[in-house]
Amino acid sequence: xxxxxxxxxxxxxxxxxxxxxxxxxxxxxxxxxxxxxxxxxxxxxxxxxxxxxxxxxxxxxxxxxxxxxxxxxxxxxxxxxxxxxxxxxxxxxxxxxxxxxxxxxxxxxxxxxxxxxxxxxxxxxxxxxxxxxxxxxxxxxxxxxxxxxxxxxxxxxxxxxxxxxxxxxxxxxxxxxxxxxxxxxxxxxxxxxxxxxxxxxxxxxxxxxxxxxxxxxxxxxxxxxxxxxxxxxxxxxxxxxxxxxxxxxxxxxxxxxxxxxxxxxxxxxxxxxxxxxxxxxxxxxxxxxxxxxxxxxxxxxxxxxxxxxxxxxxxxxxxxxxxxxxxxxxxxxxxxxxxxxxxxxxxxxxxxxxxxxxxxxxxxxxxxxxxxxxxxxxxxxxxxxxxxxxxxxxxxxxxxxxxxxxxxxxxxxxxxxxxxxxxxxxxx
Amino acid sequence: xxxxxxxxxxxxxxxxxxxxxxxxxxxxxxxxxxxxxxxxxxxxxxxxxxxxxxxxxxxxxxxxxxxxxxxxxxxxxxxxxxxxxxxxxxxxxxxxxxxxxxxxxxxxxxxxxxxxxxxxxxxxxxxxxxxxxxxxxxxxxxxxxxxxxxxxxxxxxxxxxxxxxxxxxxxxxxxxxxxxxxxxxxxxxxxxxxxxxxxxxxxxxxxxxxxxxxxxxxxxxxxxxxxxxxxxxxxxxxxxxxxxxxxxxxxxxxxxxxxxxxxxxxxxxxxxxxxxxxxxxxxxxxxxxxxxxxxxxxxxxxxxxxxxxxxxxxxxxxxxxxxxxxxxxxxxxxxxxxxxxxxxxxxxxxxxxxxxxxxxxxxxxxxxxxxxxxxxxxxxxxxxxxxxxxxxxxxxxxxxxxxxxxxxxxxxxxxxxxxxxxxxxxxx
Numbered sequence: 001x002x003x004x005x006x007x008x009x010x011x012x013x014x015x016x017x018x019x020x021x022x023x024x025x026x027x028x029x030x031x032x033x034x035x036x037x038x039x040x041x042x043x044x045x046x047x048x049x050x051x052x053x054x055x056x057x058x059x060x061x062x063x064x065x066x067x068x069x070x071x072x073x074x075x076x077x078x079x080x081x082x083x084x085x086x087x088x089x090x091x092x093x094x095x096x097x098x099x100x101x102x103x104x105x106x107x108x109x110x111x112x113x114x115x116x117x118x119x120x121x122x123x124x125x126x127x128x129x130x131x132x133x134x135x136x137x138x139x140x141x142x143x144x145x146x147x148x149x150x151x152x153x154x155x156x157x158x159x160x161x162x163x164x165x166x167x168x169x170x171x172x173x174x175x176x177x178x179x180x181x182x183x184x185x186x187x188x189x190x191x192x193x194x195x196x197x198x199x200x201x202x203x204x205x206x207x208x209x210x211x212x213x214x215x216x217x218x219x220x221x222x223x224x225x226x227x228x229x230x231x232x233x234x235x236x237x238x239x240x241x242x243x244x245x246x247x248x249x250x251x252x253x254x255x256x257x258x259x260x261x262x263x264x265x266x267x268x269x270x271x272x273x274x275x276x277x278x279x280x281x282x283x284x285x286x287x288x289x290x291x292x293x294x295x296x297x298x299x300x301x302x303x304x305x306x307x308x309x310x311x312x313x314x315x316x317x318x319x320x321x322x323x324x325x326x327x328x329x330x331x332x333x334x335x336x337x338x339x340x341x342x343x344x345x346x347x348x349x350x351x352x353x354x355x356x357x358x359x360x361x362x363x364x365x366x367x368x369x370x371x372x373x374x375x376x377x378x379x380x381x382x383x384x385x386x387x388x389x390x391x392x393x394x395x396x397x398x399x400x401x402x403x404x405x406x407x408x409x410x411x412x413x414x415x416x417x418x419x420x421x422x423x424x425x426x427x428x
Numbered sequence: 429x430x431x432x433x434x435x436x437x438x439x440x441x442x443x444x445x446x447x448x449x450x451x452x453x454x455x456x457x458x459x460x461x462x463x464x465x466x467x468x469x470x471x472x473x474x475x476x477x478x479x480x481x482x483x484x485x486x487x488x489x490x491x492x493x494x495x496x497x498x499x500x501x502x503x504x505x506x507x508x509x510x511x512x513x514x515x516x517x518x519x520x521x522x523x524x525x526x527x528x529x530x531x532x533x534x535x536x537x538x539x540x541x542x543x544x545x546x547x548x549x550x551x552x553x554x555x556x557x558x559x560x561x562x563x564x565x566x567x568x569x570x571x572x573x574x575x576x577x578x579x580x581x582x583x584x585x586x587x588x589x590x591x592x593x594x595x596x597x598x599x600x601x602x603x604x605x606x607x608x609x610x611x612x613x614x615x616x617x618x619x620x621x622x623x624x625x626x627x628x629x630x631x632x633x634x635x636x637x638x639x640x641x642x643x644x645x646x647x648x649x650x651x652x653x654x655x656x657x658x659x660x661x662x663x664x665x666x667x668x669x670x671x672x673x674x675x676x677x678x679x680x681x682x683x684x685x686x687x688x689x690x691x692x693x694x695x696x697x698x699x700x701x702x703x704x705x706x707x708x709x710x711x712x713x714x715x716x717x718x719x720x721x722x723x724x725x726x727x728x729x730x731x732x733x734x735x736x737x738x739x740x741x742x743x744x745x746x747x748x749x750x751x752x753x754x755x756x757x758x759x760x761x762x763x764x765x766x767x768x769x770x771x772x773x774x775x776x777x778x779x780x781x782x783x784x785x786x787x788x789x790x791x792x793x794x795x796x797x798x799x800x801x802x803x804x805x806x807x808x809x810x811x812x813x814x815x816x817x818x819x820x821x822x823x824x825x826x827x828x829x830x831x832x833x834x835x836x837x838x839x840x841x842x843x844x845x846x847x848x849x850x851x852x853x854x855x856x
Contacts, residue, residue, distance in 0.1 A: 029797075112818070118807050118811055120816075120817045123803075125799065127829055210830070233830075251852070252852030256853075256854055263854070263855050345457075354848075368551075369460070369461050371553065372845065373845055375846070379850030382854070382855040383544065383855055384846070388855070390540070390542055400659075402555065402659050402661075402830070404843075405844060405846070407846070415830060415832075417799075417833050418812070418834045419802075420782075420802060420807045420812075421806070422808075423680070424684060424806050425684075425806065426684055426688075426808045426810070427691050427816070
């Protein structure tokens with residue numbers, strides 16, 4: 001489909017999306033029952049097709065980059081949009097890694113005899129059709145398609161209009177790989193119309209779509225959550241905390257607090273607020289200030305912090321609720337673990353929070369009582385990631401409470417049904 | 429609160445519900461971290477309070493029954509509304525059974541070392557605040573409160589206005605038990621206003637409520653699903669199938685088909701449509717007809733069925749999509765397993781479906797390919813039930829695909845967060 005053809009009328013979009021949904025539902029039957037070998041073969045064939053199409057992908061990506069420059073996309077967005085040899089290899093490698101992961105589909109757990117004589121267990125099954133809505137980074141097209149495919153789901157992908165040529169070129173590789181493995185090409189469909197109303201259709205097609213995974217900025221996620229009637233697995237934002245306890249090993253505290261902020265600034269698992277117990281603040285803060293200064297991290301503090309670190313800016317009420325995604329850190333001195341957990345409860349986003357302590361009871365309480373998708377002891381918040389957790393890859397990080405929390409890998413894209421085995425058993 | 433006081437203005441309802449929500453959120457912290465012993469003590473104390481209040485419960489229930497008779501409730505509803513000694517004992521016994529179940533909260537699974545040196549696992553945690561909306565049967569008040577309490581959740585209960593006095597009397601027993609165990613009484617709150625707009629508030633209080641479980645007729649569920657912004661675990665309806673395969677043991681097929689329909693008519697796991705492979709229809713249907721006739725079950729059939737069973741009514745297109753909840757059964761003769769699964773896919777409700785077969789491959793395919801919350805081989809659909817499955821008790825049966833499918837016990841009222849243990853580990 002040419003760029004011109006990517007603009008169509010509203011009625012046409014409705015019909016286009018309905019047809020897409022019907023094909024996805026139909027294809028979900030085939031991929032749901034496909035054996036592990038076929039799914040892995042498809043993943044490897046797609047990886048090979050991507051490697052082979054490297055030049056073509058860079059060419060199509062150049063069209064997007066040029067259009068992006070003309071329309072004034074900022075440098076960060078252009079960087080995320082860009083495909084180069086390394087990124088293309090990484091994309092193919094990611095698919096090969098998904099092929100090595102265990103297939104979650106069909107796994108039966110807990111199968112046990114009941115007093116009635118029946119056996120009851122649970123079988124892991126695909127969700128059906130997954131709609132993925134994302135922005136900028138074209139590698140999501142391959143990642144998301146690969147994870148959904150391996151977990152036995154059909155996928156409808158909707159990338160940003162700024163990446164339309166890149167995404168369609170990647171989609172062509174996916175189709176080729178699916179065909180080579182003997183799977184229907186409708187297992188992965190990329191929406192080719194760039195009109196925003198296609199998203200509106202996608203998130204309300206309850207008959208054809210089982211779950212929506214939005215990946216992108218807060219604006220996108222909020223819009224999707226507010227309008228979707230299909231269930232959404234969403235990642236809202238990450239306001240992550242490190243709390244250095246009064247029983248912390250100071251060196252570990254400094255190491256983890258530094259890494260959690262500076263290892264990367266723009267990621268959702270980066271620490272945004274540092275909480276320090278008042279009894280250790282004098283030992284911790286001056287040393288950390290020097291390290292952050294060297295990295296150019298701007299510090300904003302509560303009154304007590306500012307007495308220990310004179311000259312830093314005031315942290316306003318708004319700061320405690322802000323995901324900076326930048327070299328800025330707010331710091332608050334707290335009385336101890338209770339006030340720290342209270343702060344996290346009121347200002348955290350339920351993403352990732354870490355305590356630094358050598359105290360057994362404090363560690364145990366923090367793990368149990370902090371209600372975040374990842375709760376850590378003596379570890380950097382930057383570890384909150386599908387690869388680091390051993391999920392192999394992630395489709396996103398859920399800050400929701402039901403279905404799945406934290407990094408979402410293959411298992412998060414499945415559900416469990418009951419299986420009951422009998423031999424003519426009836427209920428008395 | 430007296431009946432007169434149960435009617436208040438809309439602004440007041442908003443304020444009333446908000447206050448209820450705030451108290452529930454606060455109480456969820458206490459119950460979330462309560463140890464297993466305290467929760468079990470509360471369950472046993474509530475059970476004792478219910479037993480001790482038996483006379484009072486019957487008295488209050490009599491007020492509801494009288495009002496129900498005056499307002500013209502039908503006999504079935506009045507029966508469901510009634511509390512008697514047996515039902516009250518059963519309610520108390522149900523709570524004592526919940527006390528014996530393992531506590532799901534805090535269970536850590538899969539804790540394993542990663543190459544980076546951190547340990548990563550999952551901890552089972554409560555959802556937070558659960559809103560339960562139900563009709564008629566006052567025993568749900570105790571059941572639902574007990575399950576939510578044991579799984580570490582705070583609960584807001586909204587029963588039908590026809591059961592308001594019964595529900596409030598049961599609530600008083602619950603409060604008494606909670607207090608005896610030293611838990612805040614706000615862990616379980618019963619909405620005391622009967623105005624329908626209270627439900628509208630409850631299902632949109634995303635800040636205070638984490639999940640809604642509606643229990644009742646299709647009208648209630650559809651209204652809640654359409655209007656809720658809080659995630660809903662819903663049980664829409666049960667159009668359950670038994671398929672007697674061409675490789676079935678005929679005796680088992682007849683036994684299971686008879687039990688699945690006649691063991692109880694009004695339940696969601698009752699078979700509504702019988703599918704029979706054409707090669708065995710001649711052997712199966714005449715014998716079954718005789719048995720169903722004796723029970724007074726009305727049969728409606730497809731053309732082929734009506735040739736084998738002359739004189740029975742025609743099954744219309746509508747019949748295949750109908751949950752009779754009555755002694756009526758639709759019967760279709762199919763070519764074999766593929767047509768049977770196709771019928772189930774188009775007309776089933778994803779609740780419970782059973783195949784009767786001695787054929788290994790057919791059983792294996794049916795288990796894998798039928799996308800229902802319970803999939804059975806050679807067993808009666810009537811087994812789809814929390815007690816029969818060993819969950820101990822159920823808060824409902826989910827026909828949704830995400831979070832939880834089938835009978836929902838304690839585990840379905842929880843989620844899992846990641847726990848990460850390190851010793852000063854940072855990401856490189």
